Amino acid sequence: MTSSEEKQLEEELSYPILVAERVRSAVGEADAYKFECNEVSKQVDRLLQMLRTLVRLAASPSLYERPVRRVAAETSKNLERALTLVRKCRRRSILHRVVSIVxxxxxxxxxxxxxxxxxxxRWLLSILDNDGGGGGIVVSLPPIASNDxxxxxxxxxxxxxxxxxxNDRIDAANELASLAQDNDRNKKIIVEEGGVAPLLKLFKEATSPEAQIAAATTLCRLGNDLERVRVIVSEVGVPLVVQVLGDSPIRVQTLSANLVATMAKHDPVAQEDFARENAIRPLVTLLSFDTAIDEQSGKQSIHSLVQINKEMGKKSSDRSVSKQFTSSYSSSSYTYSRGGNYRKDRENEDPQVKLQLRISCAEAxxxxxxxxxxxxxxxxxxxxMLCLAKIIEKEQGELQFNCLMTIMEIAAAAESNADLRRAAFKTNSPAAKAVVEQLLRIIKEVDSPSLQIPAIKSIGSLARTFPARETRMIEPLVMKLSNRDTDVADEAAVALTKFASPDNFLYVEHSKTIVEYNGVPALMRLLRSNEVNQLHLDHGLTLLCFLALHAGNSESLEQARVLTVLEGADRTAVPPHLRELVSRTIYHLNLYHTGMNSQRISSYLP
Structure with missing residues (x-):
């Protein structure tokens, strides 16, 4: 609390004291309603005594100001009402007495x-100076909050x-967590009334895991909204969360990872801030705990992870997080290699507790x-990626799913960024090979749409990384066009479209491979399905058009009556964004099947 804020609070408390003194003076000058004025004076004397006690408490640097300001403002209004009324009872002329009827x-x-x-x-003093110690929980209801x-x-x-x-702080954090669990309005009130800063301070209590757990639980429940996450970020919460994540008991680390996940999910600023504070490395390190990565899968192993962590830890310890943060955390700035303080505890921990930590890290x-x-x-x-691939191979349930979704997001990022695509998914990269192997295994062997869909999406995102000779990922995608789950079939069509799209340098070769694996009949069955909605129809039509344009000399296209299907679609419900593509494909097929020369046909190819 700055000196200007202290001055403001002193001024806010001095005003009702001044008004109360004026009421007392006015009571002494009252000529009428003396009994009633004396009753007013008694109440004002009580208020004066309590206001002066409050002023003494206000000198504390840890004073919680929000209710003080609210109660002081309401008390000032009520004292002003009393002053106005008592002044009407002073000795005045007969005319004033007639006009000022009381x-x-x-x-x-x-x-x-x-x-x-x-x-x-009385209530305010009880919560600020309970039993003389200050800060006890008081659940009585003051008049100012009778409606809320x-x-x-x-x-x-x-x-x-x-x-x-x-102990009181831990109990209070748990109570706030219960309130936050009820509804979003309670969460909003907790944040607006200044609950985030003391929660973060409690979260910093490294000597008390119970305190850290209570604070983190509440913060996780508050952090599911953009505005509330921004408040946590503005209170320098991101560096603190990363510090606690790096070196804490396993249950605290789990909640820290949950906090990273929920904040990053709801706020892109927090998402980038966590990366800037090097949250990714300790998350990978914790995720890889108890995961043996085969050295043959790549030269980088857990040993290399630890070595990287040590190097990055040295860098982070030399770097000041911010001027505001340095004073609190300078000597203990986060170095995740310090996680060794709890390594033995982690090794002896209950397997379910360790599993939950890894699930939380994967989600983060x-x-x-x-x-x-x-x-x-x-x-x-x-x-x-090596760690993620190994977990996808060996684990099941939520941990496997979270790792698969992480791979899906990395693949989507690589699809949009050529540099990342070339760096992370080189054909000779052990990590890339391991990831692709597991994606193909999920697509071919695991009968679960919730796992197959992200795996299919990942392969589609990586379509531009596969050379023409790498055809083994196309066959399982073609097979999924006939999947009984229409969402899986549709994702397979989307992924294959990325192989056959002109955006892919090898689109002609890939299109021919799709046709060779009987992709056209499977696609035709998908388009004829009664369960296919308009979105699925769009994807299927797009793929069919690309195959017809890029592999138009295939007999399977004629045998499947592709031209007839496209002409029928063109007469019915082709969406505007596909109308030109469908028309161009129909014209191309008509030209080919009427035996016109190849030079003229090629002029219509994309």
């Missing part, structure tokens, strides 16, 4: 307002979180890679 009802209203302020002040009890609970919990002893990598070329590149630079 009733007992007005006094009852003002006394009610003052009693409410006394109740608010959640507000008073949040104030009480945050005050305890910010000002209490460690997935969210960091999603839509980000730079983050995907960093994952490949840590040799994380």
């Amino acid at each position: 009733s007992a009802t007005e006094f009852r209203k003002v006394l009610g307002h003052l009693e409410a302020s006394v109740g608010d002040m 009890p959640i507000m008073s609970w949040v104030w009480s919990f945050i005050a305890s979180l910010q000002m209490g002893q460690l 990598l997935w969210m960091l890679a999603r839509g980000s070329v730079s983050n995907s590149r960093k994952i490949t630079e840590t040799k994380g």
Whole structure:
């Protein structure tokens, strides 16, 4: 809290004290309603005493200000009402007495307002100086929050979180986690009322895993919205999360990875900030724990991962995270090689707990890679793809799925970025070979659409990396065109389209290979299926047109009556964006089948 903010709070508290003193003076000058004025004076005296106590508490640097400002502002309004009323009771001329008519009802209203302020002040002092220690949880309801009890609970919990002893802070964090679990409105109130900063401070308590778990649980529940994540980022939360991720007990690391995942999922700024703070390397290291990577799969192994971690750790320890952050974390700036402090504990931990850590790390990598070329590149630079491929091969369930989704995002990034594609998916790269092998295995052997679809998407994204002689990935995709799950069949059509598209340098060779593997009959069956929706129809038609244009001399096209199907589609429901392609394909097929010369045919090829 800066000196200017302290001054503002002192001014905010001095104003109601000034008004209260004026009320007392006005009561002494009152000529009418003396009994009622004296009752007002009694309430004002109580308020004065409590306001002066509050001023003394305000000197504390850890004071939780939000409820103080709200209660002080409401108390000032009620004192102003009392001052206006009491001044009407002063000795004045007969004319003023006639004009300024005062009733007992007005006094009852003002006394009610003052009693409410006394109740608010009593509650406020109880949460700020509970039992003289400060920061205890108080669940009573002050009048100011009578219409919104959640507000008073949040104030009480945050005050305890910010000002209490460690056990009180843990209890308060758990209470906030329960509130955050109920609905988004509660989450919004917690963030707006300043709960993020003390939660991050509690998350930093390396001596108490219980405190870190309580804080991380609450932060995870708050971090599922862009605006709330931005608040965590603005409070310098990203470097702290990475630091805790690097060197903490396994359960704390799991929640740290969850926090990385949820923040990166909802905020692209956080996604990039985590990568900038080197969150990817410890995530890969933790994910690869208990995973034996065959040295024959590539020269880079777990040993190389650890070596890279040590080197990067030295760099990160020399770098100041930010001026604001340096004072708190300078001597303990995150170096994930320090994770050895808990290595023995991790080795002896329950297998389910270790599995959950790896699941969380895999999800965090997935969210960091999603839509980000730079983050995907960093994952490949840590040799994380070998680890991902091994887990996809050996594991099942959520861990396998998260690793597969990470690969899918890396492949999508490589599709959009030629440099990444060339660097990470070279044909002689052990990591790339291992990944492709597992993708093909999933497509061919695993009967699960939730796994087959990301595997098919990944192969499609990598279509431009495969040479013409590499035909083994086309056959399983052609087979999936006949899959009973229409979503799997449609993804296979999309992937094959990327092989046959003119954007692919080898589109002619790939198109011929698709036709050779009986892709046309399978595609025709897909288009005739009653379950195919318009989107699936678009994908199937696009692929069929590419095959007809690029492998038009194939007898299978004529035998499958492709021309007839396209002419029928052209007369019915071809979407505008495909109309030109379909028409051009029909014209091309008509030219070919009427025996016109090849030179004229070639002029219509894309």
